[in-house]
Amino acid sequence: MGNRLRVRLLFLLTGLLIGLSGQLHAQTTYSITGLVTDAKNGEPVPFASVALVGKRVGTITDEKGRYTLRTNVLSDSLVVSSMGYANTRRAIDKERITQAIDVQLPMSAGTALQEVVVRAGENPAFRVLRQVRKNRSLNDRNRLKAYEYDSYQKTEIALSHLTDRMRQSMLFRKINQAMSQVDSIVDKEGNRLLPLLVSESVTHTYFRTGPQRRREDVRKTRIRGVAVDDAGLSSQLLGGTSLISQNFYDNYIPILGKDFASPIGENWRNWYEFFLADTTQLGDHICYEIQFDPKRPEDLAFTGKAWIDTTTFALCEIEAHIGSRANLNYVRELTIEQELEPTVDSSGSAGWLPVGLKMSADLTGVGKQSLGMRAQVTLRNSNIVVNKPKPILFYEQPIEPNDTVATTNEAYWGTVQRTLAGPDSLNKTDQKARMMIEKLREVPAVRTAEAIGQIAVTGFLKVGGFDLGPYPYLFAVNTVEGLRTRIGFRTNEEFSRHLVFRGYLAYGTLDKEFKYGGEADYLISRQHWTQLGVRMSYDLERLGLTPELIGGNRLFYALSRFGRYRGAYQSMQKEVFFVTEPVKGVLLRATVGSRTFDPLFPYEYRLNPELGDQSPVRSSIDDAYWSIEARLARKEKYIMDGNERITLGTKRAPVLTIRYTRGMTGLGSDFNYNRLTVRAQQTLRLGPLGRMTYLLSAGYTPSALPAPLLFPHIGNPTPLLTTNTFNRMQFYEFVSDRFVAMHMQHKFEGFLFNRLPGIRKLNWRLVANADMLWGTMSEKNQNVESSKPMPNGMRPIRFGHLDPSIPYVELGYGIDNIFKIFRVQAVHRLTYLEPGPNNIPTNRFVIKAAASISF
Template sequence: MRALKKILKTSLLFFFVVTYVNVFAQQTTRIKGKVIDAKTGEVLPFVNISIMGTKQGTQTDMNGSFYLETTDTKPTLRVAFVGYTPEVRTIEGGKIITLTFKLKVQNTDLQEVVVKGKKDRYRNKDNPAVTLIRKVIEHKAENRKESLDFYQYNKYEKLEFDLSNISEKFRNKRSLRKFDFVFNHLDTSQITGKVNLPMYLKETISDVYYRKSPENKKEVIQGEKMTGLGNYVDNNGIKLYLEALYQDINVYDNNILLLATQFLGPTAPVAPQFYRYVIIDTTEFKGTKCVNLGFSPRNSNDQLFQGTMYVALDSSYAIRKVQMGFSKDINVNFVTDLRVSQEFDFIANEGLMLTKDDLAIEFNLLKKENGMGLFGQRSVSYKDYVINKAIAEKYFEGLKVDTEKNATNRDEAFWEAARHQGLSKKELGIYTMVDSVKKVPAFQRFMNTATFLLEGYKPIGGFEIGPVNTFYSFNPIEGFRLRLGGRTTSNFSDRIAIESYGAYGFRDERFKYFGSATFSLTDHNTYTYPIKHIQVSYQNEIKIPGQELQFVQEDNFLLSFKRGQNNKMTYNKVLNIDYLNESKSGFTLNLNFKNIRQTPTGALQFNSLSKEGNQISTPEIITSEIMLGLRYAPNEQFYQGKNYRIPIINKYPSFQLRYTLGIKGVLGSQYNFQRLVAYTHKRVYLPPIGFTDFTLEGGKTFNALPFALLTIHRANQTYAYQPEAYNLMNFLEFVSDEYAALFVDHHFNGFILNKLPLIKKLKLREVISFKGLMGKLSDKNKPTAENGLMLLPTDENGNPSTFSLESKPYMEMSLGLENIFKVLRLDFIKRLSYLENPNVSSNPTVRFRMRFDF
């Protein structure tokens, strides 16, 4: 009987719990919707949606969409936007509802300053909204937090990435049945209303210190924690790439860095020339009366923001709240939605500081609003503010961003105490879910296949075979060439990396090979920044003189296709010992020893002239050289792959200086010489009209040497556009012992084409470039019978094919279109000088380049 009572009690308790949960679930109303213009059908961004009688509300995104949740049993929605008649609608609670609001234009004078208005001419003159934004611009220096003498705070940053808009069809795919456990972590986004699957989470706790005079800012990372995919990708590389996309945003900055590019901010001094402004209404924010000021691009395709800001109606004209994003027509790839939400509040009555800081971006490869994509959200919270109290000098020592030694190894007790707010159940589940996924054999097979397709390497234990694009290539000397090689991975060793390959040319019937061993001198692997290693290598290979290709394999199959003649090469045997020491400050020291043996092949000959006028053939050139390289690149960032890295270009310059000393007699070396080369690169952002890349390079060789040891300028005879090569110059066409070079590329980011009807829909972007080279071949390096130097190369008829640059500079320029199908760049290049040289064209020529970019 007692047992029966217990069963009955348990059953009743279960019944009440289930009933309560069901009632609660029924009371939750989930509302997805869109707001459009009733006449044109165009979506309306940043429309205010509120639930009457409550403080709940939201705004539409750049696609006119919104999402709301409420427990109101019969909520009444009010949809209002300046220049339109508000609409009020009561809906039934406890359901998932999709709504479309069609707002009608009001017949009032406000039409002239509607943010979205296109029919009536917008003017800055006598526009109260423009007068207000100019007051904001005038006072922004004292409203920035940098106007304070000192400040410090504790910062908690959370960056989450989800697979967004998960459909039932996707969940039921046969290929995902072994991963069905991950769908237990599905969650509905509070921002987009879409069903998302969490994939990545990074948390950071840091202390931030600022001093106005002399100005200095320091961030010390106390803890860092993130999910990872094991050895398949480099977690640090992903972190750096995401940090480049999700930057700190200051609405008072003239240029706002986001998505690794810069956008003209709505408070820049020139912003009224490119933005429209409108006074929407007046409101109160935390006890302060404010004007709700709307802003949007004059041209919806331009790379500008649109949104609203609350401007204090007092003498400060401070921004108290801002919500902004992109126009749906903006010329930015892969981004379907972007939202910045920030709020400012007074701290200790001393100054305005950020109290809310959220950035959410939704990515989709084809930019389909309802397609499956990625949703990333960065949320930052701040506490323990200390304002205008002196900070000791010791807090500013070292790097601007420093990391505590054990920051990445903090235990859970640290995180529970350090987080500003606890993680949700969904967020806590990301760590365990990702760890579980890595153990599924199907996932391992998928990642191995993806690595092979994207990087060209096939992993086998602690070794990778590849890269696949070098397995087959061809050239006039080797004919059909086969190559097979690979490298070790961190599964083999964290501190030692070995790479090797073998190749065979079927025409010259010669084997080529390469082998290297790299020893890390740090506590991390040989590829993780900052690098500190010693590398020893030996290579027996065929080379095109003067070619230094960056980030590509020289025997890449796609580079086999070349224009003109390519029959002058050398067989090189190179012994290389390299010491590299990078620091987080951006300073790099490189010390290198090389012994190089060059043997001419094909149509290239090493001939000199005797005093009797006869040609004397030299079988090879042998040099031993020591190179000291110094490089300074402050705030440099990379996307780090497993065994490679690609620089993420930012606004900071880089400088490089190389001094080379040739030593006669060491390992058969035939020459003493000295060479000095200097290089600098700088990107200058000029939003909204794009950015310009400047590269300057110069060098001088101080001794009399054969042409093969002088500077043979980088030519390009492939059909691919190379940014730092001369794309219409022939191999071995120019040689110098002193030179200066300038490369200029300006990317307009569609600023001109965005204004052309029909064409602007293609989202094309203009680019213009110029490459100039001045050089000289000193008398001491001009071959004569007296100095016995090697004759400059000639063609098969004995006519000169290699020249000096003394008479005039070499120049070429190009006009290009970028972002064709979002990945292709086409350049129409015109050579401007030395058109009388053999085998050159005076007509414009087309080159292409493939690149993914936002």
Template sequence: MFLRSITVRFIILLAMVIPGFQSYAQQTAVSGTVTDASTKETIPYASFIITGSGKGGRTDADGKYNITISGNYTQLKFSYIGYKTQVKTIKPGQAQTINVQLQNEAMQMNEVVIKGGKKPPYRNKENPAVELIRKVIANKPKNRMESYDYVAYQKYERMLFSMSNLSEKFKNKRIFRNYQFLFQEQDSTKIGGKNMLPVFQQEKLSDNYFRKNPEKLKTVVIADKQVNFDERFIDNQGLSSYFDRMYQDIDIYDNNISVVSNLLLSPIADGAPGFYKFFITDTIRTQQPQLIELSFTPRNKMDLLFEGKLYVTMDGNYAVQNAFLTVNKNINLNFVRALEAKLEFEQNADNRYHLSKSNLIVDFGITKKSGAGFTGERTVTYKDYKINEPIADSVYKGSAALVVVPDAKKKSEQFWTSNRPEALSTTSAKVYRNLDTLQSIPSFKRTMDIVTLFFAGYKDFGPFEMGPVNTFYSFNSVEGFRLRLGGRTTTALSKRYYFETYAAYGFEDLKWKYFLSGTYSLNNKSIYAFPQNYVRASFQRDTKIPGQELQFVQEDNFLLSFKRGENNMMLYNDFYRLDYVHEFENHFSYSLGLRKWSQTPAGSLYFNNSAQTLFSRTNQINTSEISVNLRYAPHEKFYQGKVYRTPLVDKYPIFNLRYTAGLKGVLGGEYNYHNFMGSIDKRFYLSQLGYTDVTVEGGYDVGKLPFPLLSIHRANQTYAYQLQSYNLMNFLEFVSDHYASINIDQNFNGFFFNKIPLLQHLKLREVMSFKALYGGLRNENNPAKNTDAMQFVRNSDGMQITNALDNGPYMEGSVGIGNIFKVLRVDAVKRFSYLDHPNVSSWGIRARVKFDF
């Protein structure tokens, strides 16, 4: 009896304990990816539930999921609006990967009979989706970082740029025989296709501090790692700046979002209901707080707008918790084959939300069809987010918004391994080493040498490079056929000393022209790299069109040799110059100059000092000048080429101020004078109406001066449309000693053409411009009122071709079509005033080559 009692108790004990062990053993880990069965694209935020438990979750922005299950559950159910629900069997107690392909709910029917009226048109009125988006818009101010007094966070950025969608045939070409180690394979469902060849990678880690009053955002870059190419071929800093401009941070709460140099209207912009259609497509009750899935699409598929999904919290914040943004394949966006942006938000301690991760992928190609192209992917992760914790004022000291710590580029691999929010994939980790290896291969160096010659115009010979090649041959009416040969030293010779020279010969005037300069870098950096800090001494003897800046590279350009009308009046110039240039990290710069300048008329140009006699002509004007130039371009980014710097135009203004003083009796100077010039350049973004570039400029000359020393206004007698010149004004047509001008250039980005059925597929873009110049001459400088003033020039028929602006402003305007073949802009230009001047045209056709996205 006792034994039986013990046995019964033991059995009861086992019955109680064993289920507990079974429960512990039945930990089931399941992960995978949910995709569209037909397109193979991932499905973000698809819902899944453990059958029989009522518990579940959602996939992330990349369509991935993972869950750990306790118990004997054997099924996971996956669902998404517009797709058939799918049930997957799982094996309890095992770690397993289950990828899910959801089928579209479209059904095949043998016959369809439709009766009844038409589908009612989409309307904003009484539309619950529009009412919801208006609540999101109304709550934007409290859901932005700017609503807090203080915010601090750490930001990790990773940029990867690759040749993409490469075929096996392309990969196995003979030219890539030595480069097979560079190619990577990725999931063929992702943007960019299967085969990829990375060409650039950068990682950046920064501490960021925001203060509301006075408002300031300070970024301190503590680590920066990127692929570094040979500087003879590629400007690494400029390349990084270019990608930063193309792939800017995405703020869903901004009215406009910058993507590949274009502004696309945000789906929660103040005016979004007027341009987007909104639909409530799902309610996600498995999340806390509950989410509403809000789908949106452009009213016009050609406009610069997004389409995608927003997931809005229903906790009273009406905040965006997740967002998936893409664009219609027919959008008026050049070279972009596909675009995806995924945003994830996390909840703060005050139950509001901040951006925690963003991922932007853009696939570029010459055509929308398949084929080799380029794919850029930028991932940004935010962590250590702190709100309303006061930050010491010392953090914000200094005018620069961006500070890079001295050892940012020297961080060890161990540092990066410890500080990356997510470990790099095996293939991505190899990019730095692979590209370093690539640059040591002789065949790659030869290829880059050829590419640099073609695009930059210079042939590298180590310590010296020859070029630019587009200036080797040109022609004009004074010099006739002109040959030129020149070059400059490189950093391979010295990072301190630079020399540049050229020699040219005109076969019509039989004269040699030449240039020689020596530059000393004061910051031990290339004089072509930002920020510049150098001293330069130079001498130049060359021709120049009066009123045009002496930019010998531009004037020697073969394509600019073709001009309209009479243009046989030029100057021979001797320039002795000493210049000091100093740029600062905050993009303020100043330069000081000392110049001795001799001007001699050439062609049919002459200098006549008085109207009283024909024998008062002079052969030369000599001046000595000192000058101060101030420039401020906040937040400016640019790509630094071999010869010039190309700004990446943004919304921030650029200010210029210049003062020049003529010194009579110093180094042979013949005149005392003062010249003041100021300008402001600004781009205004007008959302769906494109953007407007505005330049306002003014100048004032003090002193009695001959007209070659006054302000000779920028004219253009080529057939190219020039943004900063007057395209129907003749050379030397107008001079002033005081003037003010405005230049307005409007690009509508296809806003009107996109809505015209026969034109919309051509993806043309409308452009307009207007230019006005108001100025005049004081009596002392106007030969019409002072016979002792230097006389204006007359042509061979005795007609005066140089004039003062004494009958109102000079005005011209244009309308045109841009984006022709994606690279060409053609304008019909109309001149509105001073039409009675000799040899002027009231209208003309001008063209400009410009690559736009």
């Protein structure tokens, strides 16, 4: 999940203005002509390369050294290069539509190239690439003990590919009325753009190897956008530099949750075709230019060029493109450009660090005629310091953006543009985009679209200091409550930056009962995420499907309230808790609470199990307890969204949770007991084989308890596929007092289907899963369950238990990314095929479906 919040922001902006359209105006075409000559003798230089700096627009001179370059967009300068000459730049006057620029090329310094031995029948680029891998230990930035630098980042987002149908919508017409006739921005392909966001940020990044640690301090942000502001979540999402800091020396480059094979990675020969084009001079370096293309266009691989230094075989510059044929959703094109320079410390050791980076993406929805989005991030690094590591605790310290991050300071930005940003700072087009955004935000229809987009993405509607929602819980229909209606709220940072209230009220038309919940938290410290809270609720729950047990899966919890409500019980729960993070990645929680269990299904348990059927029985349970929990996520990243902390996931590290619970009659509980639970989850990157996610959990209680206080395992008999549940197990079919469960899911991406003719064009992806459970219930806990008929003549439910020598096993396989949204998966139940103790039939095989949006 490392960039999910950035992706979420892009989809939010798209969803907010899904019908927006810009106006059509006459397209401006700029023309630059000139003559390129030898600076020493004045002779024309034929076939020299003439290009706009920072743009993929260029041409070559003819045999007489003359050139004509026509373009729809200008940069601040053009660069002219030719073999044997030094690269030469000339400034461009952006105010002139036509202009003439003659260039005199001086001879290069004549750096001698290393000898390249070409073997018979071998691609000459292979020898260069072998040397790149051989010299990786000298050139890769990871050889440095530590480095730090200042970064300037500019982010631009705009809508593009607006269809005629979109332009005729009511929302567009209102926007067009508000925009002046000169409001028009055109990209280099001639597409009209409607800007949504322009931001600048300055950060200071610290990195250390052995152990690997990273810290980013967001110093300043300046944001103008629709549905975003300068403070809070936006400044953190747009202020960080990790989105475009890919290291191409790694074998695979993570982009949008996928792993792309690097053209200079260890497996370069398996993924790419190469062509050694020429040698050229980049700054002070003479470089080999190597062009690369994927062997299969559908593979997660790049098309582009790499420039390799001829003396050190270090990567000097790379331009890598992802085309529309790659098995990547919602991306028409994506380009990554990096410029790298060597660094030297006092000992003379060097490693190459990126100094200029750019990522541009052309995103789209479902269908060729869908609305598009153009996003571009530009980064400039400077003031680099190497091999001066900070103490470990310096990197572990949680970072809270300073309150002055988003305050206006034009003098500060003027200094940044002169000393740090340089030619990458805001240009006239960016300034024009900022003015257009201000006009957009004044349109009432746009403000309404912002609110709708916020609801769709976050689930809440912001009204001053309150957020109303979440909307998935608004309605439900089930056999116990009938039509259930729920309204809820939470306070945000406008209400208070320390005190947070949450609450809801629900009512069922069939049971005619009100349910409610409330919580009050006091945020003591954001720096160490320390809070004290109290909560209380009275509601209808389903055995084994409490929010705690399903791990916060909000959608699954909401859907579980529909249909036949088996295993229903009423519960009153009260808790006081304290949470703190003394060290980054170590979250501690202490809780004292009580809860009741009042079943609405036939259930009784024995108060004196040793008496057998002569024992008095009871159906309700009063539980009181205290617990301590430690959550270890050493490489987890997170950001603050007002008073909420949102995790961005961990990088190649598991998340481990350990909890001990002690039930005590002294607190009002019916039972004294001990319970220990452990949970670990992680996503593993397996290169060309895709990604594997596992969830491993275990629990143990040595105490004699009724089944609801043990471990009911989470079944899912619904038609919807849900990960981390047992999709062929019935609700509360099995209960254990000790267990180990494993959920594994593997996404092969396009590993297999990209190689099958006819199928590879569909961009389908193979998925597989294995869900296993080892558990048992001790004889003393089995004796707690009553089988004697109840006074109303009904037999009480008896919960099934597992044979410790036979695991419960489910295996599944299916196709993901059908129409970029749907997943269909077959699930086989391989064990425990006979009807359970309540004569509930089992189904060995089922096909389930799910829908999700992912790249």
